[in-house]
Amino acid sequence: MTLPTTLSAPLAHTPVLDHGFLELWNMLGADQTIAASARVSLSRELASLTDHTDKQAERDRGLINRLMRDRHTSPFESVVFQWRVRAPIFVARQWFRHRFSSFNEESGRYVELQDEFYVPDQLRVRVGKAMDYQYVDMEAEQNAQFRARIEALYHDARTLYEGMLAAGVAREHARIVLPVAQYTTFIWTVNALSLMNFLHLRNSPHAQAEIRAYAEVMEAVFAERLPWTHAAFREHWGAGAV
Amino acid sequence: MTLPTTLSAPLAHTPVLDHGFLELWNMLGADQTIAASARVSLSRELASLTDHTDKQAERDRGLINRLMRDRHTSPFESVVFQWRVRAPIFVARQWFRHRFSSFNEESGRYVELQDEFYVPDQLRVRVGKAMDYQYVDMEAEQNAQFRARIEALYHDARTLYEGMLAAGVAREHARIVLPVAQYTTFIWTVNALSLMNFLHLRNSPHAQAEIRAYAEVMEAVFAERLPWTHAAFREHWGAGAV
Amino acid sequence: MTLPTTLSAPLAHTPVLDHGFLELWNMLGADQTIAASARVSLSRELASLTDHTDKQAERDRGLINRLMRDRHTSPFESVVFQWRVRAPIFVARQWFRHRFSSFNEESGRYVELQDEFYVPDQLRVRVGKAMDYQYVDMEAEQNAQFRARIEALYHDARTLYEGMLAAGVAREHARIVLPVAQYTTFIWTVNALSLMNFLHLRNSPHAQAEIRAYAEVMEAVFAERLPWTHAAFREHWGAGAV
Amino acid sequence: MTLPTTLSAPLAHTPVLDHGFLELWNMLGADQTIAASARVSLSRELASLTDHTDKQAERDRGLINRLMRDRHTSPFESVVFQWRVRAPIFVARQWFRHRFSSFNEESGRYVELQDEFYVPDQLRVRVGKAMDYQYVDMEAEQNAQFRARIEALYHDARTLYEGMLAAGVAREHARIVLPVAQYTTFIWTVNALSLMNFLHLRNSPHAQAEIRAYAEVMEAVFAERLPWTHAAFREHWGAGAV
Structure with missing residues (x-):
């Protein structure tokens, strides 16, 4: 059995806050997966996966835009992101409220926590x-x-x-x-639909600045990995669409 | 519209730890609801709800036992408990991992937290x-x-x-x-299946003693409110059944 | 133990389509429960549950409107509806896609299905x-x-x-x-947030007329049972709010 | 952006029943991902991902066995399978009850369904x-x-x-x-924990033979892809462990 090569080096790693980071550990699928999943609903040929022409790309991009606009959300669950996150406990507490996703967190019951706490630069x-x-x-x-x-x-x-x-x-x-500013580490496995819900709520002026710092980085990675989906997300979500 | 009377006084209130408590705020259904839900699957008359004889009670008790034994779990989702809990943050963190349920928690962003922290009697x-x-x-x-x-x-x-x-x-x-020993308050709305999963994991020697203190109280209330389901739970769950 | 009285007679029963019906079997909470759950987040006195004055009602109604407008959705999970539904299988298939809720359905494996099929009045x-x-x-x-x-x-x-x-x-x-027009019966236990998501998608011109027939009846019952929440739902949901 | 190569050809394809099939479309992670996720909880070095020696393999295999035995289930949510399935509607109806997963199904509202129905060889x-x-x-x-x-x-x-x-x-x-024997196609995205729950219930003498035919094939693919997890699953699940 081949070891998935993406595991030995994360796909992206960005420092966040004074001791935290956000790391794209692994990923399942791409924009084309979403288009292909939607085409299963339409029983059409899954050309998204084999036809690499510009014309097919244009069709897929348009399909994704319409899915988002018309609230056909299930195809967006066919792409999965896996992140490794290091963040203060008070940030993790907000994060863990997102229930349609999976968490594996460092355990203060089983290990000695590292000496790292969040101190805001600017109160x-x-x-x-x-x-x-x-x-x-x-x-x-x-x-x-x-x-x-x-x-x-x-x-x-x-x-x-x-x-x-x-x-x-x-x-x-x-x-x-230990204070809630103590840093903790967790793996977060989340599909693209649930991730967009997170970004909508947390990369927002209503969110606490600290979790927003993570959401901003995450949205940049998301935009790079699923450019068509991200464009449709920013055009339609929160504008009455979803 | 009538205000539900159960709201003005909790159905049960028990102090837990030095400043915490567990309160049954409200409840949907009873053992008979579970039996009736199972009988919907069987298209049978829903005598559980109208026939209050001992004979019918015996039939319902037996049905619930067989459901638990044979892993027919969905009828147990037809009863819902609503708890108000006051517990240290580190206990709440373990609690919030139970995703198939709903939480409303006091917000440290919006209100001044009360001066209450957990100090173990005995380290x-x-x-x-x-x-x-x-x-x-x-x-x-x-x-x-x-x-x-x-x-x-x-x-x-x-x-x-x-x-x-x-x-x-x-x-x-x-x-x-503030330390993770700071007390917080939350409402927890949870169906009986998800609650049994909680009790199985948290009212257990493997759980941290502090969350187990809550789980013990909760199991006692559960046993009082759903006696037939509780008996079946203790007979079959964890013994290979579910 | 007292048998919950609401079980012996459904709170509402309405025929739908040629052989179907929608029945409110039981319910946990009211508008005031939502207001009280939100006030737990704010650590304020839970006057919603004990103060039955017009002034308190006005405060609660305003709070619910702001919760909906600002996407603070979790308090809406503190109210639970329990429905009994009889509908054609093709309608049930759309219904069962709503995953954050619980189902108990009549089983074609265990019982003989009744001789009832849906025939549209008008193709x-x-x-x-x-x-x-x-x-x-x-x-x-x-x-x-x-x-x-x-x-x-x-x-x-x-x-x-x-x-x-x-x-x-x-x-x-x-x-x-048997055709997918065969009628089936199920119990649906669902919180108010998940129910509003259902109504938004199914009581809509985009939904198939048959499931919409159920969603219309359901929305009328919802409006009667949670009038403040329903008003806020229709003002804000789908208008960019949620 | 590179198109994920696994998409153009499924990782496995097996005919099931008279016109159905089961296809592993894509996959996130491996046994080592589960071991690494568990080690995040333990704050240990994630050698699982970079150390390809037999010694490390032995450690990972043992860790996975203990996780399963002690019901530490969350690391098993860090691996995700994506299947394409063609099955009769009555089988799909049983499948869609598994709520902690994602479905994209062919729509009888939008496309003409193909002329394929299930006829049992042997009643x-x-x-x-x-x-x-x-x-x-x-x-x-x-x-x-x-x-x-x-x-x-x-x-x-x-x-x-x-x-x-x-x-x-x-x-x-x-x-x-159309009868419930009509074939339908869907994409199923599911993590390894939810998949094991499916296998436990559906690859079982209590399951209907038709869905069991799919579950048997699926378990064979699962055993090939996650051999250590599968061995632990068969040793501990249903034997009181989970």
Whole structure:
């Protein structure tokens, strides 16, 4: 049996935030897979897979656009992305709400977590009223002071964590003192439809900036890998289409 | 329109851990619903719902037992439980992995979290080798010392959190320093099949003791509300049946 | 244990097509449940459940409208409908594509199916080009002729089915000659979010008229049971919101 | 962009029943992907992907066996199979109950269905009591007579279907007279965990023989593609493990 070659080197790797990254680990299919899946519904010849002419490409691109416009979403489930992600726990918590996908996460019960925590470069301050506020950057000196206090707290939490491990405390017990800024790693296996739903919600001004940083990188990779689908996504999704 | 009366008072409320609780908020159906759903498959009269005799009860109990034994699981999806849970974030993280159910959680982006953290009464210490270890209680004096250090750390995290909020830092930013022992609240809507899967995995010696504390309470409520299903669950599930 | 009283009589029952029906069998929650679930996210007092004043109702109605508008969909999963449906197999086949819900269907393997088939009152004829066609009613005399041929075919299929059963053929084998117009019965347990997705796709000019007949009835029941949610659904869904 | 080469020729193609087939269209990952995903949970080096020695293979095989035994199921969701299936509608109906997967099916609303129906070589006859029956082959002459009647009925249904199409009846209306033995084609995208659940239920003496014919072929392909996972599946699943 041949080992899938894409596994030994990720298809894409991009640093995100201060200690995180997003990595395309593996992938099933391409724009043509989506077109071919849709043509199964139409019982037509699956020329998408064997006809590599510009004319066929034009037909496939048009078909994908119409599928998106008319909400025929199931063909978009025929392409699967597999990502390896390193992100703070508070970001992972938002991510894991996306249920139609699969997760394999580093376990604080079984391993000692690495000494990596997220410290924002620039704290955001809310200005304005409860239902109509905005975020602006904190003034530089105060920002530096708070960053120092955050780092000191993380250091104390880490010291206590390591102290408990050294005293033999079960890892699952010791880790409860670590902050939600602690980094964690997970594999995310997700089809293109579920991924577009993620991008729609998370690469958005309503999302927290930290998860949006991941969603932006992800959307760039998505656009590179499924250019026709991405174009249709940006034309129709959220514009009443899906 | 009548307001469902079960909403104004939970059907059951039990404290769990130092600041948590488990509350049965609402419920759809009963053992008879499961029997009736199975009888739809068999096109038989749905006597389960109208015939309240002992004889019919005996038939329903037997049917439920056979469904469980033979892995006919879909009728168990016809009963739905709705729980309100208050638990530490690290427990919620394990809980949210159960994807075939619905969650509504308190948001650290939108509200100031309450000053409640989990402190174990008794730290557990690992003894034994990597693949064959056991947990024993930490010796009393050392346990008291670590508990004091944990509480001090929580106090420092809380002070920094409140300091940031007072300085106008966005809630979603300020909360990143809080430990995973911070309590959170969520509503969990789950059908009986998915709930049995949860109980099988979490009310188990392999589960972390903290989530198991919730699962034990939940199983007791489940046994009270669906006695025939619970008996069949304990007889067949995990014994090769499902 | 009290038997849930809603089970002995369905909350609503409406005939659909020539031999079908749609029945609201049971229900968990109300508009107030959705408002209360959303307020859990906001850690606010759950006044929705206990304060029955007009002022609170106005607050809840406004909250539900904003949730829908801003795509905060999870609170809509906290209400669950349970339907009993009798529909032709070709309609059930479209229905069962809605995966985030639960089904219990009559089994042609275990029971003899009833002698009920769908015959359209009025056949539809396509006029126009492949991508731009319309449906019009077939002319009356030809329509009557085809209806007679359809009924004759069903009669032949039924005769063969019963002939095989009489000869001892396994039910699961005998039923393979029955047409997809054969009626079947199923229980459908579905939360309000998934139900709105169904209504959006099936109570639509793009849906086949037969499944739309069910979706129209369902939407009327939905509007009666969750009036605030229904109003928000029709204002925002499909208009770019969700 | 490179077109995935696996698409132009399926990885496996096997005829099933009289006009059906099962085809492995594409695949994401291998046994090593499962081992690597599990090692992410353990924060260990992902040697599975780069170390091709026998020693590493032995470690991976052992890890996979322990994952299956201890019900750590999530790593098995990191491998995805994509099948193209042609099967009778009554088989497809059983298949589509498996909700944690994706389907793209030929549409009887949009295309004219091909003239292919399933005729059993050998009808099965039930002998024995209601709860304790067995199936035996129908006696040859009677079997031939019923086969002829079945084929005649299919021919009549097809003639009426084509007659309605010729008269301009909408395809979605005309197809309602076709029997559930009509063949249909679909793409099925499914992860290895969900696939094992399918195999457990459908490659079983409790399953109808026709769907079991597909499940047997599928299990053979599965065993070839994921040999370590398959061995662990047969050792532990259904023996109380999962």
